[in-house]
Amino acid sequence: MRTSLPPVLLALSLLVPPAHATQLSFLKPAGPVAAAQSGHFWFVIIAMLVVVVPVFILTPIILWRYRYGRRNASYRPEWSFSWGWEILLWGGPIVLILILGTVLWAETGQLDPYKPLGPHPLRVDVVGYDWKWLFIYPDLGIATVDKLEIPVGRPVALRLTSDTVMQSFLIPALAGQIYAMQGMRTKLNLEASQAGAFLGENTQYNGTGFHAQKFTTTAASADDFRKWVGSARAGAHALSPAVIHALETKGTDKDMARGLHLGGPSDLVFRLPVADLFTRILRDGPAAPAHALLAGSPIAAPAAPKQKAD
Numbered sequence: 001m002r003t004s005l006p007p008v009l010l011a012l013s014l015l016v017p018p019a020h021a022t023q024l025s026f027l028k029p030a031g032p033v034a035a036a037q038s039g040h041f042w043f044v045i046i047a048m049l050v051v052v053v054p055v056f057i058l059t060p061i062i063l064w065r066y067r068y069g070r071r072n073a074s075y076r077p078e079w080s081f082s083w084g085w086e087i088l089l090w091g092g093p094i095v096l097i098l099i100l101g102t103v104l105w106a107e108t109g110q111l112d113p114y115k116p117l118g119p120h121p122l123r124v125d126v127v128g129y130d131w132k133w134l135f136i137y138p139d140l141g142i143a144t145v146d147k148l149e150i151p152v153g154r155p156v157a158l159r160l161t162s163d164t165v166m167q168s169f170l171i172p173a174l175a176g177q178i179y180a181m182q183g184m185r186t187k188l189n190l191e192a193s194q195a196g197a198f199l200g201e202n203t204q205y206n207g208t209g210f211h212a213q214k215f216t217t218t219a220a221s222a223d224d225f226r227k228w229v230g231s232a233r234a235g236a237h238a239l240s241p242a243v244i245h246a247l248e249t250k251g252t253d254k255d256m257a258r259g260l261h262l263g264g265p266s267d268l269v270f271r272l273p274v275a276d277l278f279t280r281i282l283r284d285g286p287a288a289p290a291h292a293l294l295a296g297s298p299i300a301a302p303a304a305p306k307q308k309a310d
Helices: 007-015 032-067 083-110 222-235 241-248 253-259 277-287 290-294
Strands: 122-129 132-137 142-145 147-151 156-162 167-170 178-180 186-190 196-202 214-220 269-271
Touching: 032 083, 122 147, 122 167, 122 178, 122 241, 122 277, 132 147, 132 214, 142 147, 142 222, 147 222, 156 167, 156 178, 156 277, 178 186, 214 222, 222 269, 241 253, 241 290, 277 290
Parallel strands: 122 156, 147 214
Antiparallel strands: 122 132, 132 142, 142 269, 156 186, 167 178, 167 196, 196 214
């Protein structure tokens, strides 16, 4: 016998990702920033119910009373004003707005994306392209495309820019949205409180490949993160002018891997030739020749990943 879900339940089921999928909602927070955002969201929802619930209850009652129960309803053609109703109808929303505004003001400061989350953060520089993200680990000497690896329990400090049009960087389960713009630097601080794979994406429409500009943020234990750094360094390819050209060419990570004759997006791991690549991209942008971005003193031997102090 064939069965089907009601439309409402079907729509709700689409909002919940399968168990094996990357987490993609701040309603299932995996870090302190997303947890604070989720708490703020539910507070606003509950507070708004103070206004919404009476409306939904009283509207059908009033309609029934004056449509079908009008014989029992009092008829007062001279009635025009009531202090009680005025105070209730205006006072309630005013108090609610004051409460929401105060909470929003306080939490805006607490959730400032530029505010560090703790000492010894992992530094990651992020550059947006059409239609992929470059993640630079200046202290580790490596860079990845569409794959952000972070350790659990350690703050992560991101610096962001775009090598093309304005883009919007978002990892819903870990932090809020921040824009990346060419020639400008923005910051975002986040932290993962649990291991897992979390969806990240560009939410700013910027062309035909916009829908595919997604990446995976993987949070792992400190030991697993150190192992990943070691394997990434061992298998990293040289970040050459050809790689810079592939990054600046419109296309997804799959297109880039194909153009560089690599096995797939998982092979897009590169050794940094210079320590200040992000600064050079930020300063010179796409107008700079690829060889100019990579010219200069070679990067020093990267340090081992730091552990979070107990």
